[in-house]
Amino acid sequence: MAQISPMADVTRLPPSLWAVTAEEAFSGHALEGDHRFDIAIVGGGFTGLSAALHASQSGARVCVLEAGEPGWGASGRNGGQVIPGFKWDPDELVAKFGEDAGERLVTFAGSAPDLVFDLITRHDIQCAASREGWLQAVHTKKLVKAVELRAAQWQARGAPVNFVRVDEAYALTGSPAYVAALVEPRGGKLNPLSYARGLARAAASAGATISPTSPVTGLQQTGGNWVASTPTASIAADKVLLATNGYTDGLWPKLRQTLIPVASFIVATRPLSDNVRRTILPGGHVISDTRRLLTYSRLDEAG
Ligand SMILES: Cc1cc2nc3c(=O)[nH]c(=O)nc-3n(C[C@H](O)[C@H](O)[C@H](O)COP(=O)(O)OP(=O)(O)OC[C@H]3O[C@@H](n4cnc5c(N)ncnc54)[C@H](O)[C@@H]3O)c2cc1C
Known part of the structure; x- marks a missing residue:
């Protein structure tokens, strides 16, 4: 048994x-x-x-x-980040699954946060939800072009996605470590x-x-x-x-037999001081980066 x-x-x-x-x-x-x-x-x-x-x-x-x-x-x-999209870019999904199924997958992935936030509203789920968007921060110059293309593929499908370069990435993330960022307003966060x-x-x-x-x-x-x-x-x-x-x-x-265990960890800091909090993710975005083993972070309600 x-x-x-x-x-x-x-x-x-x-x-x-x-x-x-x-x-x-x-x-x-x-x-x-x-x-x-x-x-x-x-x-x-x-x-x-x-x-x-x-x-x-x-x-x-x-x-x-x-x-x-x-x-x-x-x-x-988990991180409580609500992120539209799959690991694969829209054009990759179409190449993998064909025009019909591929585009349906793209629509499904892009609209997944709508479903989540809609459920929260419809069922009055109290979960500290907010929808200020997701940033995919680019950690190396080598990936700038690929992420710019990713943004263009979503834009071609009418998604409100933006691509920003180093200065704006710095302002949005609060970190000088990133050379660009994809800005995805459909994302958000919850507990x-x-x-x-x-x-x-x-x-x-x-x-x-x-x-x-x-x-x-x-x-x-x-x-x-x-x-x-x-x-x-x-x-x-x-x-x-x-x-x-x-x-x-x-x-x-x-x-x-289809599963391989992988350990994954999240660390919570003490709430940030007000002056630091003003600079880190000041727009309320959640963020993950382009590393293969990605790092991701966010603020909760207490900062
Ligand atoms: C560290 C970490 C961070 C993540 N961050 C994010 C994020 O920011 N955003 C995001 O979208 N996703 C994130 N994910 C992924 C997300 O958490 C999962 O995709 C999602 O929770 C999967 O939900 P689930 O219901 O499939 O599985 P689970 O929530 O794992 O539920 C499976 C349940 O099955 C129960 N169970 C197992 N066997 C039995 C049994 N025999 N009888 C009865 N019950 C059983 C378990 O007790 C468990 O509660 C993260 C995951 C991890 C690990």
Whole structure:
């Protein structure tokens, strides 16, 4: 029987800036006994919770089975930067996937922040959200042309993207380390743990059952039915969605085989002093740079 990775202590939320500053945790209790749903979703991060919200709104009976609490995984511990776009530039997507699918992917990626901020407004999710934009800061002269082209590709599709050179990059970032920057006004920021908790509340209001402290330890298909087992419940469902991301364990071994663990870290400083804060990201942008192993930063509400 599959086990949650021994690395993962789902009984507590790891300490972080977000754990201290987020809105109240979603309160719910683990499902007990036998249940039946149209869709059983394993994993209560952005993926599982958003799927639960949208499927419930379409009339499906949905449950989310989360080993810890909603937002326990990467969704409650990330940079909270809302960034349009994929790793690949628009023209690369079209070259890879063809005109039709490629352009649809470009539209999807470019409008993803609209979806996020729209959900926040529609469901009144309190998550310190603001939308002042994203900067992609260019760390080496070698990449100036490529980023300028990136901006041009978005502009050709009507996106409000800008490309700025060294002086303006300095003014926007507060750092002399960058030689240029892409300015993406569609981006923004939020408190990711609050956002995940808000998504959980929105999904529950739409009729979804959110079951925390419910690690799925077994998954069987019998006839046309799936049965997911937790330590306290047995859940039958027509469909199962595995939204377990980097915490995917042996529950579905072939999915586990597709993942390679990579450690990633975020550091929070004390709030900046007022005079420093006036110069660092004065326009409220979030920033990531063009390094292959990129660095990224932002201010939270406390600076
Ligand atoms: C350090 C870091 C910084 C990042 N910064 C950003 C950023 O600034 N902007 C951005 O857009 N993205 C960022 N990301 C990426 C983003 O966090 C993820 O893409 C997103 O959170 C994935 O959500 P998810 O729901 O797929 O997975 P997760 O949030 O990881 O959720 C998976 C859930 O599945 C649960 N689970 C696993 N197995 C089981 C089981 N058997 N039974 C029940 N539950 C189970 C886990 O407990 C977990 O809660 C960052 C990621 C990291 C690690």
